[in-house]
Amino acid sequence: MTNALVPTARDILARLIAFDTTSRNSNLQLIAWVEDYLGQHGVTSTRVVNDDASKANLYASVGPAVEGGIILSGHSDVVPVDGQDWQSDPWTVTERDGLLHGRGTCDMKGFIALALAAVPLFKNGAKPVHLAFSYDEEIGCLGAPAMIDDMAAKLPKPALAIIGEPTMMKVITGHKGITVHEVEILGHEAHSSLTHLGLSANMVAVELMHDLAELARNLWENADPASPFIPPHATLTIGRMEGGTAANILARRAHFVFDLRCPPGVDPEVILAPFKTKIAALDGEMRGAFPEAGVTVTRLSNAPPMTPAGSAEAEAFVRRLTGDNGPSGVVSYAAEAGQFQQAGFATVICGPGSIEQAHQPNEYLALEQFARGADFMVRLAEALA
Template identity: 40%
Template sequence: MNSKALLAALIGFDTTSRESNLQLIEFVRDYLARHEVPCELIFNGERSKANLFATIGAADRPGVVLSGHTDVVPVDGQPWTVPPFELSEKDGKLYGRGTADMKGYIACVLAAVPGLLAEPLRMPVHIALSYDEEVGCLGVRSLLAELEQRPHKPALCIIGEPTELKPVLGHKGKLAMRCDVHGAACHSAYAPQGVNAIEYAADLIGELGRIGAGLRAEHLQDPRFDPPFTTVQAGLIGGGKALNIVPADCRFDFEIRTLPDQNAHDVAQRLQHYAQQQVLPKMQAVDAASDISFSELSSYPGLATDAHSDAANLIAQCCDSSEFTTVAFGTEGGLFDAIGIPTVVCGPGSMDQGHKPDEFVSVAQLAACDRMLERLTWALRE
């Protein structure tokens, strides 16, 4: 099967993160089995989802990982003009949920399998497919825990997120947090006798903005990124029961997107310190049972691969480009890098189309990815 036919099959599986990815994983497992490529599945606790890890070539030495995530974002409420889970082609574009992010790359990797098998490889090629990347890079963590324990850990990784096949060596990290503010309700006519959780949450959100403004200082910036500084923002908020009741509870979610050399948890701790030292004493002066709590929703580290690393050199060979760049969105790359597997992000399509209605990857980009993987095969020949 060529990459377009494989992409059509992959798009046909609704692997929205809330759904199981097992039908797609079983399809890939069966496809690899037909080519006599061994693979293993690493399930989640409920056995409703799985990572897949396959090896082409000798497994007794470090190899190259071709990595992608199988889950996609929802189509709910989006004005699609084509069926989202059926591949459609028009004017040189292939439409469907996940075509760009990132089943196009997975299709090209699978299409490359016969060529990889036909060559004597000096190092193995691994195929790694994960689940739940879109909801916090969750599934890949159990896969990486397995790889970290093996005697021959992979030497490098290429993650095929859509970069228009421009090699990416860096992206920001992300920490998503939830803050719960618990105050004391009363009739709004006697508002000073209550503890207005919404007002105190607003105070915390204001402080979050001030922290973010401080992170824009010129000496903290990295011009390789856009924007060139760590950003913070509150994205969800909810609280209150009725206008004439002082609200006892308010919750807001916020995120911190850090430059690779900065620690998102340090930024979060600044808000937590402000909450404990400046806000909570005021609340408890009115009602001692008042409280503010923080919980982590998800996180992943940033990526900053050395431009002179083996991973960078190999991808430069395959892409015919030594011009490396960075991206604003996050990937699983920082997690691979954190266990000592240098990682480059490079795949077909553009994130400008990812997550949108009528998502697409061009036929030309898919063909170019096929060529990149052919060059990778040649580069790995003995």
């Protein structure tokens, strides 16, 4: 039966990869295709859209409307390919040496394709499978919460949620949380030779980024040696920065975006409190010199970590399907699993592929992992029959 599932899943994967769902783009074409596919199998879907209806989450229940079902969750968006050296079209699935290359094959349209391919099997179950596909996971897990709330309010209570992030089909019971912040600096333009007449937003930004770099170094130096995470400490990185218009103009505007990833039990607000206090003081000083100047920090997202708490039965169930008898694991990336757990769902992460291939040029999902994912879907259908 697995052999029959793999070709169907590959065809679906090719369709999903062809949609450029980089987070800056709409995902509605992909969502419409999935809706049509599910409709052909007699399955009704529910959209949960963002504020301007340019993006949508989608969830659907396959099987009877009873409690005890299983949520299979994945995100539809992918990271950019800009500036990466790809050997093949990133929006076409290309097989080379047993590897399926394409943006999102690993993270995480491969899992979505496998779940969709198994819909005919899930329809015959005594318990339902609830498919849940989100938007904007890659920029801070922004889309899923509204969908999770809707599912919690409207669905017969599921037994557990499986988030199909790439884990090499190992069962994961913990991940770090993530907060994303944007710092915006407004200065006062002047000729660069007359620094006393202006205020360079770039110079302020450099000072603040230096402070964050020192903070990141302190987090590394004070890591908990008993932490199961790799790296063991909270990590802080600056992902985007820009500012200024010319070398001989004091920059009017600069901004940068950073993320902070904390293990469970570590409060990001406590870590960032001194930095935010400095920004508040600096903002007052800048406005005192030039009323239009200033600096602000805005939290763009705040996704909670996942812990093993309450997931023992979910972990045991998924292990029976995968045959994974090793120790339970944790991952340093953030995911929507913490949001499902926060909403009261017993949650684990398990999916095909390696996170080491995610976000890379020539991203790939090994055929062996794709086949193991197909085996998992078949066993899940059998377990729910």
